[in-house]
Amino acid sequence: MRSIPELTDERELVGLGTSDDASVIKLNEEQALIQSLDFFTPVVDDPYLFGKIAATNSLSDIYAMGGEVLSAMNIVGFPSCLEIEVLEQILQGGAAKVKEAGAILAGGHTIEDDEPKYGLSVSGLIAPDQLITNAGAKPGDRLVLTKPIGIGVTITAMKGGMIAEEEDNPAIEAMITLNKEAAEVMKQVGVNACTDVTGFGFLGHLWEMVSASKVGAEIEFGQIPLLPKVIEWAEMGLVPGGAYRNQEYISEDIDFAANINEAKRDILFDPQTSGGLLISVVENKIEELINKLDERGVKAVAVGRITDNTSKIKIKE
Amino acid sequence: MIKIDARGLNCPEPVIKTKKALEEENLVVALVDNETACKNLEKLGQKLNCSTEILELDDDFQITLSQIEEEVASSLTSAELEGGEDQNKVYFIRSDVLGNGEEELGELLIKGFIYTLTETAPLPKSIIFINEGVKLPTLNKEIKQNLKILEEAGVEILSCGTCLEYYNLEDKLKVGEVTNMYTIVERLNSNPVVTV
Numbered sequence: 191m192r193s194i195p196e197l198t199d200e201r202e203l204v205g206l207g208t209s210d211d212a213s214v215i216k217l218n219e220e221q222a223l224i225q226s227l228d229f230f231t232p233v234v235d236d237p238y239l240f241g242k243i244a245a246t247n248s249l250s251d252i253y254a255m256g257g258e259v260l261s262a263m264n265i266v267g268f269p270s271c272l273e274i275e276v277l278e279q280i281l282q283g284g285a286a287k288v289k290e291a292g293a294i295l296a297g298g299h300t301i302e303d304d305e306p307k308y309g310l311s312v313s314g315l316i317a318p319d320q321l322i323t324n325a326g327a328k329p330g331d332r333l334v335l336t337k338p339i340g341i342g343v344t345i346t347a348m349k350g351g352m353i354a355e356e357e358d359n360p361a362i363e364a365m366i367t368l369n370k371e372a373a374e375v376m377k378q379v380g381v382n383a384c385t386d387v388t389g390f391g392f393l394g395h396l397w398e399m400v401s402a403s404k405v406g407a408e409i410e411f412g413q414i415p416l417l418p419k420v421i422e423w424a425e426m427g428l429v430p431g432g433a434y435r436n437q438e439y440i441s442e443d444i445d446f447a448a449n450i451n452e453a454k455r456d457i458l459f460d461p462q463t464s465g466g467l468l469i470s471v472v473e474n475k476i477e478e479l480i481n482k483l484d485e486r487g488v489k490a491v492a493v494g495r496i497t498d499n500t501s502k503i504k505i506k507e
Numbered sequence: 508m509i510k511i512d513a514r515g516l517n518c519p520e521p522v523i524k525t526k527k528a529l530e531e532e533n534l535v536v537a538l539v540d541n542e543t544a545c546k547n548l549e550k551l552g553q554k555l556n557c558s559t560e561i562l563e564l565d566d567d568f569q570i571t572l573s574q575i576e577e578e579v580a581s582s583l584t585s586a587e588l589e590g591g592e593d594q595n596k597v598y599f600i601r602s603d604v605l606g607n608g609e610e611e612l613g614e615l616l617i618k619g620f621i622y623t624l625t626e627t628a629p630l631p632k633s634i635i636f637i638n639e640g641v642k643l644p645t646l647n648k649e650i651k652q653n654l655k656i657l658e659e660a661g662v663e664i665l666s667c668g669t670c671l672e673y674y675n676l677e678d679k680l681k682v683g684e685v686t687n688m689y690t691i692v693e694r695l696n697s698n699p700v701v702t703v
Contacts, residue, residue: 350520350522350523425553426550426551426554427522427554428519429518429547430543431518431543434542453550
């Protein structure tokens with residue numbers, strides 16, 4: 191994508207350059223507009239659940255910048271051979287999440303497609319001085335993660351019939367949990383940087399953060415919350431192709447301790463759908479951040495710290 | 508040997524198909540058309556204790572997985588040698604779990620129990636499976652393997668015929684013999700019995 195010319199404009203506060211979660215354009219001194227869109231093919235069979243997951247995922251980019259969601263529009267691809275009820279259920283699932291986000295569902299567009307696709311184009315607002323990008327992490331900061339990882343491996347195991355696709359499945363639960371509460375708390379506490387963990391996996395998004403911030407990171411694998419059984423499934427070969435691509439892209443910058451075996455590495459590169467927020471916060475605020483997140487029902491965990499070893503990530507046991 | 512053509516199948520289908528085939532046969536040859544599937548099958552092989560060979564063809568990969576069983580078998584010999592004439596107890600196994608409580612725990616415990624029998628001297632004279640116990644020599648692969656080791660070491664493995672029939676498992680019995688109530692009673696009467 192680097193070959194596409196970047197058109198710079200002084201109104202643009204966040205653009206393509208730092209691989210951040212969304213575009214941010216300054217409207218006036220008090221307000222900036224955050225825009226993002228995302229859509230994908232079904233990750234689960236249940237259309238209502240798929241709608242919820244896709245919408246939660248799309249909305250997340252606004253939250254990762256610390257913003258509030260203003261409005262959303264549906265992006266839909268749908269095959270003519272499928273019953274229209276399926277489309278209705280997808281849209282109902284999406285609408286439920288937009289409503290929960292407190293946003294306006296402002297319309298959308300559907301095209302005929304071989305495979306169903308769904309997502310949202312989302313607009314959010316933020317005061318320019320409150321913007322939280324992925325480029326503000328400082329050496330000494332602690333890193334906090336708000337959802338468990340291993341979602342991609344779990345989806346693969348689900349497709350392979352190893353586990354049922356139900357709402358109380360912890361992976362599904364994670365995917366349909368809005369990052370709204372987490373975003374509100376981090377804005378209230380004040381943090382240095384944030385990104386949401388999605389397709390590039392935990393390490394891919396952490397790498398983007400440390401590169402944009404010109405810092406490094408040290409992670410304690412044992413602290414990272416994992417979904418149940420994901421190590422076993424990764425060992426069994428239920429690893430999505432994206433995990434291998436993520437690994438190829440950045441593996442030279444990652445220094446793994448000897449006892450981080452292949453399955454653990456696969457989980458660290460596992461592409462997440464609608465993952466949690468990865469937050470970089472100054473040391474003396476970490477307790478406040480984790481406690482306040484806990485009060486809102488967000489189980490956040492400290493997983494490592496920011497170092498001055500630019501663009502390098504070290505993974506300890 | 509089972510051959511699987513998993514070309515054109517999306518992740519995780521090649522892994523699932525190969526895993527199922529390895530439950531039937533010890534040697535499986537899978538053909539896949541992408542690197543992800545190839546790497547994933549390599550992992551499956553490691554996990555299931557297989558020796559894995561990869562052949563890169565023009566556009567595809569051919570992965571041969573053969574399950575290794577010798578290692579477990581060789582670990583038996585010490586127990587087997589020490590066993591000798593003390594080998595006179597009959598284990599009467601009445602359930603597919605060990606003890607009362609959470610089922611998951613019970614399954615783990617019975618697996619561990621059968622494995623430990625292969626490792627401990629003296630070996631039993633007979634192991635009799637009755638009622639839900641017959642699910643062990645028929646459905647649980649790991650237990651089946653360990654029972655085979657015991658059988659080779661001279662332990663008599665008996666499964667209740669009525670029970671196999673009741674649970675529709677007659678075709679699944681690959682270790683030991685089918686028995687009837689006369690034989691069961693005779694074994695229980697003439698030997699020290701451990702009821703599990």
